[in-house]
Amino acid sequence: MKLDIIDASNYFRGLLLLIRKDRQITQPEIDLMKSIGKSLGFEKEFCDNAIHEILDNPYIEDAPPAFSSKELAVKFVKDGLHLAFVDHEVIHADEEQWLISIVEKNGLDKDFFSREMENARNNRGRPSRLEVLDFKVKYF
Numbered sequence: 001m002k003l004d005i006i007d008a009s010n011y012f013r014g015l016l017l018l019i020r021k022d023r024q025i026t027q028p029e030i031d032l033m034k035s036i037g038k039s040l041g042f043e044k045e046f047c048d049n050a051i052h053e054i055l056d057n058p059y060i061e062d063a064p065p066a067f068s069s070k071e072l073a074v075k076f077v078k079d080g081l082h083l084a085f086v087d088h089e090v091i092h093a094d095e096e097q098w099l100i101s102i103v104e105k106n107g108l109d110k111d112f113f114s115r116e117m118e119n120a121r122n123n124r125g126r127p128s129r130l131e132v133l134d135f136k137v138k139y140f
Helices: 005-019 027-039 044-053 070-085 095-103 110-123
Strands: 002-004 134-140
Touching: 002 005, 005 027, 005 044, 005 070, 005 095, 005 134, 027 044, 027 070, 070 095, 095 110
Parallel strands: 002 134
Antiparallel strands: none
């Protein structure tokens, strides 16, 4: 899937906002976010700074991202659920609400979210392939 820089930025920013919802960032979240940033073509230093500053950065707009396609929004929600479960047995209520707000903003079906939530809950702790790995970011 081809991704423009705006969608790539929204994807990374949206996941950063997700990991700050529970007010703690764990090592598994850091590792996963670094991998996601690399897949999206962002510089390592940029990703490191963004991850480590997300809890205390009041300048990042806390609005759910609107993606250029529903297909991209679906991929974001799947990756977001994977990220939300990477460090916990259960999803934090604020993380779940954040993902629901993205589902709503992007016109996705709430039944889709319920199915994906159940799938993520059943598969937590097991390796899964991130959707972001299929992206090719175009910068022009």
